[in-house]
Amino acid sequence: MPFIPHTEDDVRAMLAAIGANTIDDLFDEIPASLRSAGLTQVPPGVGEMEITRVMHERAQRDRHWLSFLGAGAYEHHIPAAVWQIATRGEFYSAYTPYQAEASQGTLQLLYEYQTMMTSLTALDVTNASLYDGASALAEAVLMAVRVHKTSKRVLMPATVHPVYRQVVHTLVEDQDIEIVDVPYCTDCGHVIPSALRKYAGGDYAALVVPQPNFFGVLEPVDELTAWAKENNMLTIAVVNPVSLAILRPPGEWGAGGADIALGEGQPLGVPLASGGPYFGFIACRQKYVRQMPGRIVGRTLDLEGKVGYTLTLQAREQHIRRSKATSNICTNQGLAVTAATIYLALVGPTGLARVAQASHANANTLAQQLTALPGVKRAFSGAVFHEFVVELDAPVGDVLQALEAQGILGGLDLTDHYPELGNALLVCVTETKRRQDFDRYVDNMRRFAGRRLHSAPRALTPST
């Protein structure tokens, strides 16, 4: 099937109709100096048979891992029905429709999604999704600065995902917004509210509060939110949607709750796949809705009094406000959102709470077993959701490599992002792990953690 449906004759006829000789003529007004010379590093196209063979060969190099790696993307069980339904022809598109109101089914699904996310976050409104959790945080920072009006500085704890912080810097630094790093307690693994005193009266637009934070540790969210309110700043909550089934939602945090909540939607029915596509969610108070980026689906009545769905508050968006739009976000991760909506509908509030409770219980079990080993100790005293940090006697890179040779992804090496923590390893456990998985991890860790490995065995690379 050709990717472009126009035949050469079609193209010639269309060019003739508008009086152009070639397609390049259509770009005449772009000066030659600004045109790309083409993609010199991309090899010429190959046939379907050949590319299928190449892809099969590469797929064979994939290995099946026993994974304890989380750090922002999480392995959860996805009921088979989720993607069976999501890939139906009626849903199978990444885009919100361009003739939106002609696609009532898609709009209804997005409306249901928004309803579920407001229910999870206990806030008033959400949009139809963003690209991912990291860019959602950047959008929340921009939004908070617009809402606050007088300050362009935002407090950002070091316990926020390091990649999220990098993405925020990339997206806001050209808008004269200053991100001020807030330190954390290296014993407990979270921000200490009293340590914020030095920022009091400093004119900040918002305080970012991750829950759970990057270390899996629970932040004292009530005190942090109350402090932000006392100091005339908004609270931006960065949350894991699965954890919200058992943790108090951001809308109900201290002193009236957070103002904006966002996060990565991947844990809700989206598989781990080379980093994406995932999706971001963002929710806020009704009074800030005009500063929220992206598309919002609303429910209304048609002329005959029947319920219908429609895109609403579009005057904020770039097709109307052009460069003054709240964001350049127009499309979104519709397909991943479709899967998440079906996932949430299938598991329901009780099912999601069971997923969260099982993950939390499993994490605590594995943490206890690992820290009973010589050479492994718990890095932080703070309570966790489903991830925890251990400190090893041996270098983390060596240990992870040794575990990898046994088919185990042992977690994330924190040495680069948090050198102050020494040999620190971030471990994640979800509801997908069982007793024998813990045994396998612990048995192997016992062999590697206590000693310095001079030459770690390497994973075998299959020949191609």
Add this chain to the structure above:
Amino acid sequence: MTTPADLKYTASHEWVKQDADGTVTVGITDHAQELLGDLVFVETPAVGRKLKQGEECAVVESVKAAADVYAPVSGVVTAVNTELTDAPEKINQDSYSAWLFKLKIDTPAEVAALLDASAYQAVADADSH
């Protein structure tokens, strides 16, 4: 369309009323609200903000468009009409009583140089044709 004779105007459809205490009151004209249609939201500048003449400082959003409001003269914002937050339709009902913000002005000459009612009427008429 009404254009009260005691007000000053800008070509970008703001009206300006000179108050006795050296401040001015700013709103959008009847012609502007007619063009926009039913207003659903008004965003006003922060009190205390310093504005330069011509600077974007407020947004009026209707069911079909969002339009910027520009500072007609330079000055500091001394008050905003918070009633409009919950009742933006007041601008549709009477755009000359539904003011947006008040400014303490820097340069009285800027006010004097604004359009008078007949000059603005001409601008609006040209707009409509």
